[in-house]
Amino acid sequence: MAGHSKWKNIQRRKNAQDAKRGKIFQKLAKELYVAAKSGGGDPDTNPALRLVVDKAKSANMPNDNIKRAIDKATGSQNAEQYEEIIYEGYGPGGAAVMVVCLTDNKNRTASNVRHAFTKNGGNLGETGCVSYMFNRKGYLVIDRSNYDDLDEEELLLQVIEAGAEDMETSDEAFEIYTEPENFMDVKESLEEAGFEFMTAEMTMVPQTDASLTEEQEEKLENLIDMLEDDDDVQEVYHN
Numbered sequence: 001m002a003g004h005s006k007w008k009n010i011q012r013r014k015n016a017q018d019a020k021r022g023k024i025f026q027k028l029a030k031e032l033y034v035a036a037k038s039g040g041g042d043p044d045t046n047p048a049l050r051l052v053v054d055k056a057k058s059a060n061m062p063n064d065n066i067k068r069a070i071d072k073a074t075g076s077q078n079a080e081q082y083e084e085i086i087y088e089g090y091g092p093g094g095a096a097v098m099v100v101c102l103t104d105n106k107n108r109t110a111s112n113v114r115h116a117f118t119k120n121g122g123n124l125g126e127t128g129c130v131s132y133m134f135n136r137k138g139y140l141v142i143d144r145s146n147y148d149d150l151d152e153e154e155l156l157l158q159v160i161e162a163g164a165e166d167m168e169t170s171d172e173a174f175e176i177y178t179e180p181e182n183f184m185d186v187k188e189s190l191e192e193a194g195f196e197f198m199t200a201e202m203t204m205v206p207q208t209d210a211s212l213t214e215e216q217e218e219k220l221e222n223l224i225d226m227l228e229d230d231d232d233v234q235e236v237y238h239n
Contacts, residue, residue: 021060023229023231024059024061025056025059025061025065026231027102027231027233027234028052028055028056028059028061028069029065029068029069030069030082030102030234031052031055031056031102031234032049032052032053032056032066032069032070032073033069033070033072033073033080033082034073034082034084034102035048035049035051035052035073036049036069036070036073036074037073037074040074041070041071041073041074047184049070051184051200051201051202053066054197054200055200055201058197058198058199058200080104081104082102082103082104083102083103083104083106084100084101084102085101085103085106085109085110086098086099086100086101086127086131087099087101087110087113087124088124088125088126088127088128088129088130088131089117089122089123089124089125089129089130090117090122090123090125090129090130091117091120091121091122091216091219091220091223091238092120092121092122092212092215092216092217092219092220092223093210093211093212093213093216093217093220094210095122095210095212095216095220095238095239096130096133096134096206096210096238096239097117097122097130097220097223097224097236097237097238098130098131098134098204098236098237098238099113099227099233099235099236099237100233100234100235100236100237101113101230101232101233101234102232102234103232105232108232109230109232112230112232113227113230113233116223116226116227116230117223119223119226120219120220120222120223120226121216121219121223122219122220122223133206133207133208133239134204134205134206134207134237134239135204135205135207136180136202136203136204136205137165137177137178137179137180137202137203137204137205138177138178138179138180138182138183138184138186138187138201138202138203139175139176139177139178139199139200139201139202139203139205140164140175140176140178140186140187140190140197140199140200141173141174141175141176141197141198141199141200142155142173142174142176142190142195142196142197142198143172143173143196143198144169144170144171144172144173144174145172146196147195152169152174155167155174158190158193159174159176159186159190162185162186162189162190163178163182163185163186163189164176164177164178164182164186165177165178165179165182173198176190177205180202183202187200203235203237204237206237206238206239207239208239209239210239220238224236224238
């Protein structure tokens with residue numbers, strides 16, 4: 001993972017996402033619904049739901065919205081059924097792209113995703129065509145500006161002792177990676193030590209980065225924007 005900074009990708013897109021806050025809340029509500037529907041509405045006994053609740057709070061989603069989505073999933077009358085589908089393909093310059101969707105209409109979602117790839121110089125591939133290029137990891141981000149006196153080496157030791165796999169540093173943030181099975185333990189250990197996270201999620205980390213021309217990079221950004229603007233698309237991963 002050395003050299004890969006997921007946080008830089010997040011920062012690059014943050015302003016555009018802020019302008020789409022309502023759409024972000026809508027996608028988070030869908031994640032909350034699915035997590036509560038499958039594992040119950042109590043975050044204390046449903047780790048998947050607790051993780052999404054934390055994610056929603058970090059995005060400043062109102063508590064009323066969070067509660068409404070959970071109540072909707074656990075109510076006796078609800079007809080919505082969402083299915084997770086992961087699409088894989090190649091963007092401009094052969095960049096690997098994975099698209100995670102939650103949908104109640106597979107035909108609509110497949111058509112929209114395929115159109116986004118085709119319009120922006122990419123092509124949709126078969127299942128498994130790029131997923132082998134990514135590793136599933138737990139991902140935690142600590143804002144450096146909140147911990148001015150924090151010793152980087154001491155934090156690294158604390159992170160490793162908590163069970164994390166790696167930590168990357170930049171001027172803005174500490175990025176912590178874990179194996180999926182250790183994610184909640186590391187998160188809770190660091191929270192008990194007084195740390196707060198800008199981001200805490202499961203993610204897909206590319207094993208290698210693609211090298212693109214400026215024109216190809218611009219087309220890839222357009223592809224990602226178009227995919228993320230789709231209501232059925234929850235996450236887009238790329239290398």
